[in-house]
Amino acid sequence: MKRTESNGFIILVMVVALVVTFVAKVVGDFLEPPKQTPPPSVQTQSQAPTPAPGDTTSSQLDSAPVIPIAAFAAAGRTGVGVASASPEASSTPPPLDAVPATMEDTLFIGDSRTVGLSEYGGLDGADFFCTTGMNVFTARTDGADVYNVGWVTLSGLLSSKTYNKVYVMLGINEIGYPFESILGEYKALLEDIQTAQPNALIFVQANLHVTASRSYTDDVVNNPAIDSYNALLAEFADNKRIFYIDANEIFDDANGALDENKAGDSAHPLGANYQEWGQWIAQKTGQILAGGQ
Amino acid sequence: MVFSSLQFLCGFLPIFFLCYYAVAKGARNFVLLLGSVVFYAIGTVDRPQHLALLFGAVVIDYYAARGMDKFRGMRTPIFLLSLLYHLVWLGYYKYTASFNTPIDFVLPAGISFYTFQGISYLADVYKRQYPAEPLLLNVACYIMMFPQLIAGPIVVFPQVQKEMHEREIKKGQIELGAAIFIFGLGMKVLLANQLAGLWRDAQSIGFPSISTPLAWMAIFAFSFQLYFDFFGYSLMAIGLGKMLGFEFPQNFNHPYMSVTMTEFWRRWHMTLGSWFREYVYIPMGGSRVGALRTIFNMLVVWTLTGIWHGAGYNFILWGLGLFVVLVLEKNIYGKFMDRHRVIGHMYMLLLIPLSWVLFSVESLPDIGVFFSRLFALPPTGFFGAFATDYQKYLGIYGKFLAIGFLFSTPLPYRILQRVKSKFVIGILSGVILVASMYCMWMGMDDPFLYFRF
Structure with a gap:
């Protein structure tokens, strides 16, 4: 019998293989300590890098004029006294009886989450300029298929129709890029919208969180990064022309991650929860237009 | 790996x-x-x-x-x-x-x-x-x-x-093995993985929100995905076996062309079926022990088949469901289906995807919801929240569903078997290999479904 066929030799090979794999495991664990469980999102806010001065606002955004009261009426709010709709009253508590905003003359710009919102959100009347994978680097250059309009670029759409509300949710696809470059593009996008639609209110939407399991295992798309990015987006808001709204409050679990029970996959709400999101947007917008935040 | x-x-x-x-x-x-x-x-x-x-x-x-x-x-x-x-x-x-x-x-x-x-x-x-x-x-x-x-x-x-x-390992055997391996690889990467997207999308939307047409498209997509995933893997294994000098047994024989569930399980995962027959069913007496005892033996085999596939209650339910169908076919209408093959194909066209619902949806309440979508039951009815969802997904996955139907029939395999030119087989294999590797490079691959079993 050849040596390689002897039973003893085969047992020896198995023992050596086991020793090697166990040692490799021990050494591997030693060199790469277990991943730390990310803190809840509240804590991760403190990890957000402080934006450089002037990084997140432009002169145009800073000098955004206060919206005339008539613009609020045009922005779709119905049934609430116009006098109470002053944007200066943003620090007052939101009126409990605020009527949900209508979605006529409204545009949503965004990625796959906005695609889901367009399909399941129940926001009838709104236009949606969105594609799966859309990001701030492509939003102003690539086209999208807009219902009742056809294939169009954003600039083409903004120049052909008039909107009184424009919602933007972008960031999850490009969150691995340096924040400075993303925010620069984001700012340029907001400027384009303002230039083309001077009477529109802009609602910058916080990026939705991902589920805890995704957040713990993804080095790029995770909730600490999303929170950091959202914190910077919030600084675009002047509460006059630009508002920041954060729907994570309806989707988060106790740890500030996308609730697994509301998630269709690790990053998107279920169809039924898009409807909840749509209702929340209408309600939240109604509150803002009524003078609350 | x-x-x-x-x-x-x-x-x-x-x-x-x-x-x-x-x-x-x-x-x-x-x-x-x-x-x-x-x-x-x-x-x-x-x-x-x-x-x-x-x-x-x-x-x-x-x-x-x-x-x-x-x-x-x-x-x-x-x-x-x-x-x-x-x-x-x-x-x-x-x-x-x-x-x-x-x-x-x-x-x-x-x-x-x-x-x-x-x-x-x-x-x-x-x-x-x-x-x-x-x-x-x-x-x-x-x-x-x-x-x-x-x-x-x-x-x-x-x-x-x-x-x-x-x-003895001959050159022709190595070439044939490599071609079979590549064909299986293509089946997995180019077909199963693409079809997987539709089932995944339906899950992401959530079963309560999908329309009835989309529910049927999704379960057909899952049925094809499961088949081409596992068939592709089996072909890869058989091809590698040939390259090593071994002849592994066939695992699939056009199962979706069956006219009864009994025939289906003679054509699907054949090595598992023969294992249960050889090491469970026959040692228990098989079908030579009287009608009631035979039914009991079938119950044992199909409960074990269900359990083998997974620990969830859905797998037990799936195994028991198959048991009921197989007993009915054996004793009541199986021979009728064998004689009337068109009716048999229509019967299986409905039954195969329905049986995979129990296999693919793990939670019992979700199984109920999915069946309610398949049959347009309240509260959602025929259309979901997004009324034209099926048009959207037909646009994306329609071509893969059509290819799935085609490759479930013996036709493409008969054509392939007639190709004798090594040059043509080489070119075809090369194209499939490059296309598959491109998809893998782009991250469009995913683990085999059957690895969880």
């Missing part, structure tokens, strides 16, 4: 076959064993205990079989103890541990398959169908051979015994 990965195709495979063909004939089994150990160890790098478990199974199988031959009076206790060893580990990992569900719980790769191969070897030696293999190396190769180690086909020892001792 999965076959449809660049790591396997560009790393492991060329290095292994270079060594395998370079060494003398007598050393090939050793190289095969060494390669299989490396293959398994890389795939379970974070869990060396899984490798230990596999080695334990091999050593137990070898020495228990030798012991049964040597100590004739102890054959039954040795057999039962070795059987118990296999069943305890399978039960622990597949059922007990998965119910406790620690977050990082991972089923040892291939445990369902190598356990069944080990049991078949032990049972055959116990029944004195052949003597125990004298060389540990050959038993280790039989259990651990990497092409069939983690997802079958379930090979029984006599199917490889002769080649284990002496095999």
Whole structure:
């Protein structure tokens, strides 16, 4: 019998293989300590890098004029006294009886989450300029298929129709890029919208969180990064022309991650929860237009 | 390590076959064993205990079989103890541990398959169908051979015994094996993985929100995905086996062309079906023990088939559902379907996807919701919240569904078998290989469905 066929030799090979794999495991664990469980999102806010001065606002955004009261009426709010709709009253508590905003003359710009919102959100009347994978680097250059309009670029759409509300949710696809470059593009996008639609209110939407399991295992798309990015987006808001709204409050679990029970996959709400999101947007917008935040 | 990965195709495979063909004939089994150990160890790098478990199974199988031959009076206790060893580990990992569900719980790769191969070897030696293999190396190769180690086909020892001792590997066999492997790879990467997207999308939307047409499209997509995923994997294993000098058994024979569920299970995962027939159904008396006892035997086999596929209640329900259908076919309408094949095809066109609902949807309430969507029941009715969802997904996946239908028939395979030109086969294989590798490079691949079993 050849040596390689002897039973003893085969047992020896198995023992050596086991020793090697166990040692490799021990050494591997030693060199790469277990991943730390990310803190809840509240804590991760403190990890957000402080934006450089002037990084997140432009002169145009800073000098955004206060919206005339008539613009609020045009922005779709119905049934609430116009006098109470002053944007200066943003620090007052939101009126409990605020009527949900209508979605006529409204545009949503965004990625796959906005695609889901367009399909399941129940926001009838709104236009949606969105594609799966859309990001701030492509939003102003690539086209999208807009219902009742056809294939169009954003600039083409903004120049052909008039909107009184424009919602933007972008960031999850490009969150691995340096924040400075993303925010620069984001700012340029907001400027384009303002230039083309001077009477529109802009609602910058916080990026939705991902589920805890995704957040713990993804080095790029995770909730600490999303929170950091959202914190910077919030600084675009002047509460006059630009508002920041954060729907994570309806989707988060106790740890500030996308609730697994509301998630269709690790990053998107279920169809039924898009409807909840749509209702929340209408309600939240109604509150803002009524003078609350 | 999965076959449809660049790591396997560009790393492991060329290095292994270079060594395998370079060494003398007598050393090939050793190289095969060494390669299989490396293959398994890389795939379970974070869990060396899984490798230990596999080695334990091999050593137990070898020495228990030798012991049964040597100590004739102890054959039954040795057999039962070795059987118990296999069943305890399978039960622990597949059922007990998965119910406790620690977050990082991972089923040892291939445990369902190598356990069944080990049991078949032990049972055959116990029944004195052949003597125990004298060389540990050959038993280790039989259990651990990497092409069939983690997802079958379930090979029984006599199917490889002769080649284990002496095999000739001809150039034509290597070429044919490579072509079969590449065809299986394409089936997995270019077809199954693409169809997987539709089922995944339906899950992401949430069953309560999908329309009835989309629900049917989704379950058809899952049915094709499951078939091409597992059929593709089996072809890859068979192709690799040919390249090594072995002839592995066929695992699929156009199952979706069946006219009864009974016929379907003679054509689907054939090595599992024959394993249950050989090692459970026939030892219990099969169909020669009276009508009621036969029904009981079928109940046992199909409950075990369900449990083998997974620990969830849905798998038990799936197995029991199949049992009911098979009993009805055997006793009431099976022969009618055999005679009226058009009606039989229509019957199976409905029944196959419906049976996969129980297989694919793990939670019982979700199964109820999905059935309500299939049959447009309240509260949602025919259309979902997004009324034209089916148009959108038909646009995306329609071509893959059409290809799925086509490749479920024997037609493309008959055409392929008529192609004798090596040049044409080479070009076709090259195109499939490059396209598959491109998809893998772009990250459009995913693990085999059957790896969870």
